[in-house]
């Protein structure tokens with residue numbers, strides 16, 4: 001088997017493993033969401049983080065103490081919420097469902113769905129403007145690290161959007177434009193499969209207009225056109241995670257290739 005095919009196969013296999021494993025247990029208790037690590041999470045994080053560090057925009061899964069500290073900081077910065085310290089995350093339950101689920105299940109018109117996606121772009125922009133204290137005392141702009149449509153909750157009654165799930169974090173010494181570009185990548189690639197092929201160019205054009213930071217777009221272009229992008233196992237895992245059993249792999253691939261070529265054009 002040619003080397004390229006073998007490496008692609010191995011990458012896909014590794015991505016499937018990352019996708020399939022859920023290192024957290026999440027449950028709801030009296031309007032509070034509780035989340036804790038499974039007992040075997042630590043060795044897995046130890047093995048997985050070096051792989052995630054090899055990305056062009058490195059991310060890492062935070063160990064429990066660091067993760068809770070980070071969530072507390074973010075929740076305080078986002079809505080003033082006081083999350084208790086401890087080894088289990090206990091935070092307010094936000095109304096709504098993951099946007100990816102809503103898009104999959106709702107019978108909303110195409111136009112209505114795109115309007116909702118536009119609100120999500122706004123929510124990402126607002127999130128990226130939040131400043132947070134870095135450990136060395138400096139303030140830095142926030143980035144998500146796993147900004148797919150699975151990690152934004154949408155409440156169709158109020159129209160509100162709320163980002164959740166902060167146990168995976170970009171390396172904070174990476175410039176904000178690169179971290180934000182990586183969030184745009186996750187957001188766009190998880191959105192594409194919910195659009196038809198002809199809708200993708202319009203949505204991208206809208207997004208470029210709405211998220212008008214040329215530095216971020218140029219970082220995204222260089223990330224996607226880099227040789228190393230095809231080795232980005234985390235990107236592959238995010239793509240695989242968003243795919244539902246009803247999606248045709250072939251159509252999905254066409255949409256993602258179209259998106260990639262439009263961004264890099």
Ligand SMILES: Nc1ncnc2c1ncn2[C@@H]1O[C@H](COP(=O)(O)OP(=O)(O)OP(=O)(O)O)[C@@H](O)[C@H]1O
Pocket residue numbers: 022023024025026033035091092093094095097098150151153164165166
């Ligand atoms: N604050 C919240 N309010 C309401 N529901 C929440 C909240 N946090 C998490 N959930 C629900 O729990 C699910 C899993 O939460 P989260 O994404 O934080 O955990 P995870 O272990 O990282 O899961 P995954 O691996 O699927 O991303 C979310 O998809 C959402 O449905």
Ligand SMILES: [Mg+2]
Pocket residue numbers: 150151165
């Ligand atoms: Mg999640």
